[in-house]
Amino acid sequence: MTADGPPTIAGAPLTLEEMIDRVALGDEGAFAALYDAVAPRVLAVATRVLRDVAQAEEIAQEAMLDVWRSAPRYDASRGGVLSWVLTITHRRAVDRVRSEQAAGEREERAGVRDVQTPHDEVAEQVETRLEHAAVRDCLQSLSELQNEAIQLAYWKGYTYRQVAEVLAAPLGTIKARMRDGLIRLRDCLESRV
Amino acid sequence: MAEDLHSLAGAAALDALEPDERAAFEAHLASCADCRxxxxxxxxxxxxxxLSAGSIAPPPRLRAAVLERVGRTRQVPPVVTPLRRRRPVLQWLAAAAAVVLVLALGTTVVVQQQSISDKTQRIEAQERRLDEAAELLRTTPQVVALPSGGELAYATAGGAAVVEVRDAASPGAGRQWELWVIPAGGDPRPSGLVPGTDGRFFLPDLGDATAIAVSNEPAGGSQQPTTTPFVVQL
Known part of the structure; x- marks a missing residue:
């Protein structure tokens, strides 16, 4: 099976949902099209969490392979394809951060931890920038504790216990703020659609 | 305990659980539809x-590496759900005009909550059988000509099967060939859509299936055959 260009029906490009349906049946051509559609997002998430280009590429590769392997179990009733792919990517990236923390390697790279995620501004479309602005605005509508708890967990890969330690807050409070913060974030984003 | 786990939903969605809690939480999810x-x-x-992380164009070597690995990586089998018995198979078969053969296999499809290690072992066993079936398909396949052209090739090993539709006739505009597995005493199960005229399908657990079939369906597939299927005893 070849991987040249996205497969199409009567010339119309496939949606992510149509691609994943085909990937679930072992269609490598459809997987190549899916890769082209989502890999820039996957790499951006891995880079933001890992803050290391080589490791991010490694994790992006593992995540895309997970997508291929588990496509037959993708369940559309539990969310969109892109969310599913990025959820897989995020978990892989966070697992890597944790295993490094365990091995004590991460601190050695402390110097590069606060490097800004390089954005590919050329590839980034206006629509994408609007999305960023919406997420940024909505994050600002959260309480400081909600915002910090979510950001530390999601981008630094801290467990909620580590977050509680860093923010000197009770565990129960942190668990609750993560949950109600995400709900508020979702409601805020929905209200802006 | 359950309430305690329930309060972890936000941390779970952020991948912020400790490893042992993640395992307990996921076990809890399996039995709690609201939590899912x-x-x-x-x-x-x-x-x-x-999404707010934006996009970074990946280097071409990453694409090449991923696609190369995909070519030699097996996908997981879809989640198999227990089949509801409705009509006896003979009644259904009487309705199907082009019955070729029917065979009975022993086991029953049962996927219930099992421990994760049981599940892993079961999947590994299925994968071994699929490997065997794939090897048999390569060396000594069963091959049946499809009435409209092309052929159906398959091999079974220990309740698993690998099936290939090869060089089938075009299904027509807006239509697709669909594969079915027919259990003893039940309706055909949708088991895969042929992308075009060729397709390869891994069936990890045939359960009490007695036959497989191919029919011409509207693109995207049907829940039950809407045209007379071509039935092949396994």
Whole structure:
């Protein structure tokens, strides 16, 4: 099976949902099209969490392979394809951060931890920038504790216990703020659609 | 205990659980539909955060590496759900004009909550059988000509099967060939859509299946055959 260009029906490009349906049946051509559609997002998430280009590429590769392997179990009733792919990517990236923390390697790279995620501004479309602005605005509508708890967990890969330690807050409070913060974030984003 | 786990939904959606808690939480999810729905909704919100990371064009070597590995990586089998018995198979077969053969296999499809290690072992066993079946398909396949052209090739090993539709006739505009597995005493199960005129299908657990079949269906497939299927005894 070849991987040249996205497969199409009567010339119309496939949606992510149509691609994943085909990937679930072992269609490598459809997987190549899916890769082209989502890999820039996957790499951006891995880079933001890992803050290391080589490791991010490694994790992006593992995540895309997970997508291929588990496509037959993708369940559309539990969310969109892109969310599913990025959820897989995020978990892989966070697992890597944790295993490094365990091995004590991460601190050695402390110097590069606060490097800004390089954005590919050329590839980034206006629509994408609007999305960023919406997420940024909505994050600002959260309480400081909600915002910090979510950001530390999601981008630094801290467990909620580590977050509680860093923010000197009770565990129960942190668990609750993560949950109600995400709900508020979702409601805020929905209200802006 | 359950209430305690329930309060972890937000942390779970952020991948912020300790490893042992993640295992307990996921075990809890398997038995709690409300919790699954809540985590799915919170994960959607977390995915919005992920989108805010933007896009980074991956280097071409990454694409090449991923596609190369995909070519030699097996996919997991779809989740198999227990089949509801409705009509006796003979009644259904009488309705199907082009019955070729029917065979009975022993086991029953049962996927219930099992421990994760049981599940892993079971999947590994299925994978071994699929490997065997794939090897048999390569060396000594069963091959049956399809009435409209092309052929159906298959091999079974210990309740697993690998099936190939090869060089079938065009299904027609807006239509697709669909593969079915027919259990003893039940309706055909949709088991895969042929992308075009060729397709390869891994069936990890035939359960009490007695036959496989191919029919011409509207693109996207049907839940039950809407044209007379071509039935092959395994």
């Amino acid at each position: 729905a809540e985590v799915a909704a919170l994960q959607e919100a977390a995915a919005q955060l992920a």
